[in-house]
Amino acid sequence: MTPGRDRLPLVALGAGVALALLLAFTLRLPQRLLALARPGHAAHQLDGRIAPGEYQFQWVDPASKLTFDWSIVGDRLIGAISTPDTGWVAVGFGGDGPLMFGADIVIGYVDARGAHVEDDYANTPVSHVADTAMGGRDDILGSAGVTTAAGTTIEFERPLAAHDSTDQPIKAGQTHVIAASAETKDFVAYHAGGRKAVALLDLFAGPPAAAAGGALLPDHLTDVQIMVSVWMAMLLIVGLHGVVAGWAEGSEAAEGASAERTGVAVALIAVFMVVELASLAIFAVAVARAAPVWLLGSSLAVGLLALAGIVVLYSRAFVRWEAIRTERDDGIPW
Ligand code: HEM
Structure with missing residues (x-):
């Protein structure tokens, strides 16, 4: 040669x-590859944006267009609740009802000063109050949010365990999950636009985030x-x-x-x-x-x-x- x-x-x-x-x-x-090998560890960033592959699981309610993405990481749940609305958006866990009663709620909105996120409790079927107003404590470990004309996303981190009577523990098995949002940033305002959703989800098992979560390639x-x-x-x-x-x-x-x-x-x-x-x-x-x-x-x-x-x-x-x-x-x- x-x-x-x-x-x-x-x-x-x-x-x-x-x-x-x-x-x-x-x-x-x-x-x-990193996200695939270590879901829930590598990719999470509390920045108000849901990156592809950031969350393990996703629940989308087609009627209300509310979306809840979440991962279980160690003893915490990291979640992102999104809505086309520009006011408050919330997700609630547990509670036997009727309606909202007993749900452990994370509720937030975003304004010029940033995200305002609160740990609340549905103290009646049709109302909720801050845990701190009921002698409990605010268990949100971290949060962030972004609002644009296209809608609002609140990301948050909370412990799986319940710390007071206004908390619901996140456990394997079916959990009653509620979500809602409004066009107003007033927490006590009713979800007048009708954006609300209910589901029974196993928060440790899915449903998996389809295209975003496990896919290695687009x-x-x-x-x-x-x-x-x-x-x-x-x-x-x-x-x-x-x-x-x-x-x-x-x-x-x-x-x-x-x-x-x-x-x-x-x-x-x-x-x-x-x-x-x-x-x-x-x-x-x-x-x-x-x-x-x-x-x-x-x-x-x-x-x-x-x-x-x-x-x-x-x-x-x-x-x-x-x-x-x-x-x-x-x-x-x-
Ligand atoms: C102070 C604020 C709120 C008021 C006054 C309120 C009021 C009500 C009322 C009157 C209903 C029954 C009528 C209906 O279905 O629309 C209802 C249902 C519902 N609310 Fe709220 N709500 C509030 C906040 C929230 C929040 C923060 C969430 C989410 C965490 C939520 C989730 C829901 C859901 C999912 C339903 C339907 C429950 C079912 O059909 O089983 N609400 N709410």
Whole structure:
């Protein structure tokens, strides 16, 4: 091979790796992988905005357009309640009713000074008061909110445990969850616009946040991303094939370079082992998190390819040389 031709596979490999990094960067893959592996830990930020993949679970009430996103993190519930309204918005947990009675409510609004969020209790079927007004305490551990013409989102953090008689504990199993909002920022104003919703939810089990939560990739790639992936795959295949073919040719040509060949083989096997372990780990996490089928399939395929690479390299680099050594020990001329 001429030096120019020798360099071609390396250039292709380099370009392929650069395109892979570009793709991973534009798809925010590291953050998405982290969120998938450690839901509820990596992504939460109390900033009044719901980032893709930030929450484990989501309840959307189509009639009222109220949305409740939440995660269970350790001994806390981190939640975000959103509405198309620009006044107060609230979510309440537990209570046997009737209507709102007994619900442990988080209610808030946003004005020019920021978010105002309160821990309330539905003391009658049709009213609520601040816990602090009933001898309890405000258990909201942190909160933030954003309001725009499109609506309001309040994010908050509260303990799972109940600390006084105006709190409801968050436990596994069915919980009566209520939500409502209004166009006014006055907490005692009725949800006159009719925006209210009720659901029985297992707050530890879902429903999972569909597209936002578990997905590693967005539903649709842009045309540019598809083009970059095709080029990346082509360059990587050409580059890898060229490098491996060049190495095999060189190892056959250069007699007596067995130690060097073994070193390269060991290094390549080590790389394949890392790929193998990483893909198996991704596969295991994907199974545990019920990730999309394409992720299960791809991680398994990469794992099997890496295993095939290990077997081929091992047999090529060690078994043949081992056979030659045995022949030599047997005194058979070779
Ligand atoms: C002081 C403020 C409030 C007043 C005066 C009020 C009043 C009422 C009244 C009169 C009803 C029965 C009529 C109807 O269904 O619309 C009701 C139901 C309801 N309220 Fe409120 N409410 C207030 C705050 C809240 C808050 C903060 C929430 C959410 C945490 C909420 C959630 C609901 C829900 C979900 C229902 C329907 C319950 C069901 O049908 O089982 N309300 N409210």
